[in-house]
Amino acid sequence: MNIKSLLLGSAAALAVVSGAQAADAIVAAEPEPVEYVRVCDAYGTGYFYIPGTETCLLIDGYVRFQTDFGHEVGSTFASGRHGSDWDAFTRAQLQFTTKxxxxxxxxxxxxxxxxxADSPNNDGDRGSGRNTFIDVAYIDIAGFRVGYQYSWWxxxxxxxxxxxxxxxxxxxxxxxxxxxxxxxAGVxxxxxxxxxxxxxDDNQAVGVAAQVSATFGGVNAYLLGGYDTDTENGAIRGIVTADIGxxxxxxxxxxxxGSNAYYEESEWAVAVQYAVKATDKFTITPGFQYFGSYGLVDQDDFSDDDAWTAGVTLDYQIAENLSSKISVQYFDSDAPGQDEQWTGFFRLQRAF
Structure with a gap:
């Protein structure tokens, strides 16, 4: 009887211990609180709070497909570099803005x-036509902006x-x-x-620019100046736009x-355009520009040759965030050996 009682007591004790361990094993821990993304409407559409902060973030950008026609001197993707008079490329831009x-x-x-993303060069190097880089990066507060940025020019x-x-x-x-x-006003x-x-000669490589602008009703005007301390030359530009008809x-x-980093196409120039909004989705913009003393002879002297260009740009909004653009331009110069040029492009762009 004693041995039997001892065995039964041991089995009962084991069952109790095992039951306690099994019960402990299925107890779930308290879930951590989850902070969902909150909309930030203080700075416009599309911003949201970065979780755990009071900083608002906007992510946007675009994808562009474009085909250039003709030889476009100085363009980012100059046509004709493969021995033809057209060139196609694709661009992707991704932008992050915090406030x-x-x-x-x-x-x-x-x-x-x-x-x-462009086509490879004549040596077949595909990497030569593909490059990723910072287009803009800056900090802005209280009217001050520092960083890599587009100038007013x-x-x-x-x-x-x-x-x-x-x-x-x-x-x-x-x-x-x-x-x-x-x-x-700014500097x-x-x-x-x-x-x-x-x-x-890229020794000093520093410039100073200043501008003043004003808006009165449907009229916008600004005056801009820039001085290149390297070449010791500068340029002045004024633009006025007005809603008419x-x-x-x-x-x-x-x-x-004379020669300077801001403007050196000609000693002087005038340009005019009229952007007609034919429909809510379709805009037609003919334009004309005349260049006086086109091209430089030396650092301080422009040539005696004049030039002019005329063209038209068609913008059509296909759908929300999907747009197209067609541009055709004609250029003619008095310079000896300068042939007339027809250039243009077709662009399809999806913004997000």
């Missing part, structure tokens, strides 16, 4: 990544006929812009190394003292 409130105002950070008329800047238009810059209601210091003027009239004028 948050501070005691100094809105703090903005922006990064835009761009990838261009990149702004021009809405059509594709005018040539209102020269060389590269994005630089590592420090700039300040004051906005006072319907007017604004920037630009690193011009890599934005080579025709006679630049069924469209918008645009006028521009420029003058340059």
């Amino acid at each position: 948050s409130d501070t005691e100094y105002g809105t703090l903005t950070g922006l990064i835009a990544l761009r990838t261009n 990149d702004d021009d008329l809405s059509g594709e006929t005018d040539v209102l800047s020269s060389n590269e238009t994005n630089h590592n810059s420090i700039r300040y812009q004051y906005e006072g209601g319907n007017w604004a 920037s210091v630009d690193e011009l190394q890599g934005s080579t003027a025709e006679f630049s 069924p469209g918008t009239l645009g006028l521009a004028g420029l003058w340059a003292s």
Whole structure:
């Protein structure tokens, strides 16, 4: 009896212990709290709060397919480099914008990544036609902006006929812009190394630009100047746009003292365009520009030859975030040996 009782007691104790362990094994831990993405409507459509922060983030960009026709001197993808008069390429751009409130105002950070995919070069090197790079990256607060950014010289008329800047238009810059209601004024210091003027020796490679702009009703106007300390030359440009009738009239004028990174196409130039909104989706923009003393002879002297260009640009909004553009341009110069040129492109772009 004693042995039997001992065995039964041991079995019961084992059952109790085993039951306790089994019960412990199926107890689930408390789930961690999950923070879902919240919409941030303080800065416009598309922003959302980065989880765990008060910083708002916008992700957008576009995919573009474009075919250029004719020889387009100075273009990013110059036609004719494969022995033909046309060239197709694809571009993808992805942009990240962050915004948050501070005691100094809105703090903005922006990064835009761009990838261009073109056909290989004549040696068959496919990598030569594909490149990814930072298109823009800057910090902006209280009117100050520092980083790699497009200068005010990149702004021009809405059509594709005018040539209102020269060389590269994005630089590592420090700039300040004051906005006072319907007017604004600003100044920037630009690193011009890599934005080579025709006679630049790239020693100092620093530029200073300043602009003032104003809006009155349907009229917008601004005056812009730039000075290249390397070539010791500069340029001045003015643009006025006004809503007239069924469209918008645009006028521009420029003058340059000689070779400089901002503008050196000609000693002076005037341009005009009229963007007609034929329908809600279709815009027709004819344009014309005349170049006085087109081309440089030396650092400070322009040629005696004039030139002009005329063309038309057609923009059609196929669907929301899907647009097309067709542009055809004609160029003629008095310069000896300069042939007339027909250029153009077709573009299809999907924005998101």
